[in-house]
Amino acid sequence: MNMKPQIRNRKYATEITADNDGEEVSIAGWVHEKRDLGGVFFLIVRDLGGFAQVTLHKDEVEKKLFERMKKVPRESVVAIEGEVKSEKKAPNGYELLPERMEVLSEASQVLPLDTTGKVGAELDTRLDARFMDLRTERTKQIFIIRSRVLKAIRDFFDERGFIEINTSKIVSAATEGGTALFPISYFEREAFLNQSPQLYKQMLMASGFDRVYEIAPIFRAEEHDTTKHLNEATSVDVEVAFVSDDEVMKLLEELIAFVYSKVVDYPGLAKLNLNLEVPKIPFRRITYDEAIELLSGAGEQIERGEDLSTSAEHILGEIIGEHYFITDWPCAIKPFYAQPVAEDKNICDAFDLMHPRLELASGSQRVHSYELLKKNIESKGLSADNFEFYLNAFRYGMPPHAGWGLGVERLLMSMLEIENIREVVLFPRDRRRLAP
Ligand code: ATP
Numbered sequence: 001m002n003m004k005p006q007i008r009n010r011k012y013a014t015e016i017t018a019d020n021d022g023e024e025v026s027i028a029g030w031v032h033e034k035r036d037l038g039g040v041f042f043l044i045v046r047d048l049g050g051f052a053q054v055t056l057h058k059d060e061v062e063k064k065l066f067e068r069m070k071k072v073p074r075e076s077v078v079a080i081e082g083e084v085k086s087e088k089k090a091p092n093g094y095e096l097l098p099e100r101m102e103v104l105s106e107a108s109q110v111l112p113l114d115t116t117g118k119v120g121a122e123l124d125t126r127l128d129a130r131f132m133d134l135r136t137e138r139t140k141q142i143f144i145i146r147s148r149v150l151k152a153i154r155d156f157f158d159e160r161g162f163i164e165i166n167t168s169k170i171v172s173a174a175t176e177g178g179t180a181l182f183p184i185s186y187f188e189r190e191a192f193l194n195q196s197p198q199l200y201k202q203m204l205m206a207s208g209f210d211r212v213y214e215i216a217p218i219f220r221a222e223e224h225d226t227t228k229h230l231n232e233a234t235s236v237d238v239e240v241a242f243v244s245d246d247e248v249m250k251l252l253e254e255l256i257a258f259v260y261s262k263v264v265d266y267p268g269l270a271k272l273n274l275n276l277e278v279p280k281i282p283f284r285r286i287t288y289d290e291a292i293e294l295l296s297g298a299g300e301q302i303e304r305g306e307d308l309s310t311s312a313e314h315i316l317g318e319i320i321g322e323h324y325f326i327t328d329w330p331c332a333i334k335p336f337y338a339q340p341v342a343e344d345k346n347i348c349d350a351f352d353l354m355h356p357r358l359e360l361a362s363g364s365q366r367v368h369s370y371e372l373l374k375k376n377i378e379s380k381g382l383s384a385d386n387f388e389f390y391l392n393a394f395r396y397g398m399p400p401h402a403g404w405g406l407g408v409e410r411l412l413m414s415m416l417e418i419e420n421i422r423e424v425v426l427f428p429r430d431r432r433r434l435a436p
């Protein structure tokens with residue numbers, strides 16, 4: 001076995017076509033399947049792009065090559081050199097007639113998972129052997145789509161003149177109160193993993209950055225063990241100065257439609273059996289009070305001032321049937337930085353973007369008055385002293401601003417009709433899982 005591979009003229013399985021008939025190429029990848037049909041032996045090699053059929057006619061080849069191919073365990077990594085021959089019945093319309101095979105890494109015999117997708121496995125088993133689960137077509141496609149979605153988000157903001165920012169994930173104070181934080185030891189002090197870039201993106205509004213976004217992890221130490229919560233998630237956070245909540249809601253719905261439009265034509269969607277459509281914008285908007293009335297009509301009683309439960313979200317989703325916004329929330333259940341509406345200081349210019357299945361994003365017009373912000377922090381039972389670094393930014397010229405935070409995993413799972421949020425994260429962190 002060579003330490004350094006010498007693969008001449010390597011091509012991906014999907015780069016080769018029947019037009020390459022007669023050419024010498026190499027393919028390299030994993031041994032997906034082996035089929036011995038007596039006179040012919042097929043070895044299916046899988047690489048990033050797809051599959052190649054290696055066909056060995058036993059009468060024409062050296063016996064040694066056949067013996068080695070027969071013996072090489074499934075999922076071993078091999079490089080195979082040979083001649084392309086057009087073959088209608090093979091994947092991509094060709095087969096490879098092998099001349100040489102190098103085994104670059106031999107796989108152990110008992111596999112933790114079946115990579116052909118023929119034998120299903122529990123999610124926990126799949127996550128335990130995630131590196132191998134990612135070899136299955138469906139899982140691989142989820143993460144290729146995730147990458148496309150992230151690129152679409154960046155393109156969207158780039159086209160609109162946004163500045164991408166990176167704020168610290170090690171912080172001294174909670175964004176919204178102390179309950180859901182992971183404490184870490186920071187030399188001789190205690191610090192926390194940030195639950196949201198909220199305070200920092202707002203401070204940048206005082207710096208004159210005007211339109212910023214960040215795509216980064218958020219850490220929530222909540223004990224929940226649900227199919228829509230992670231303890232480490234990825235958030236798309238946006239903050240815009242000199243605009244109202246109405247404008248950032250439009251921005252949000254445009255982003256959702258844009259992201260869908262960049263995924264609908266992707267051929268890999270077929271692996272997920274999805275028929276994706278771009279949602280129509282503008283999304284319907286209902287107030288919190290209207291939501292409560294709709295729920296009451298459906299037999300679900302929510303006290304005014306109470307947050308919407310998961311079952312309430314499902315019932316509303318059933319009634320409305322497409323993306324929608326819930327606006328005009330009671331300030332009591334929204335964070336201290338949400339701006340009260342002019343007419344009623346108990347109602348805030350805050351909104352949630354909902355998919356019929358679950359919440360995707362939360363946002364608001366922000367308080368930009370230093371005095372009101374300080375008062376709000378204290379009335380939520382928090383100490384203004386802990387927020388001095390943040391409050392300071394409001395004392396020397398802070399424009400009005402608005403923004404939101406959108407969960408990348410929530411967006412993906414709703415878009416791809418995936419039940420469990422853990423499926424759309426490479427290495428999920430939840431109440432029980434800290435490895436791999
Ligand atoms: P929920 O009520 O659904 O638990 P939240 O209102 O606590 O969410 P926010 O603080 O509003 O969440 O965060 C903004 C967005 O970030 C949410 O709408 C969601 O998409 C995402 N998000 C928040 N917490 C989590 C989490 N624990 N796991 C996955 N995504 C999350």
Ligand code: MG
Nearest residue numbers: 352359361362
């Ligand atoms: Mg929320």
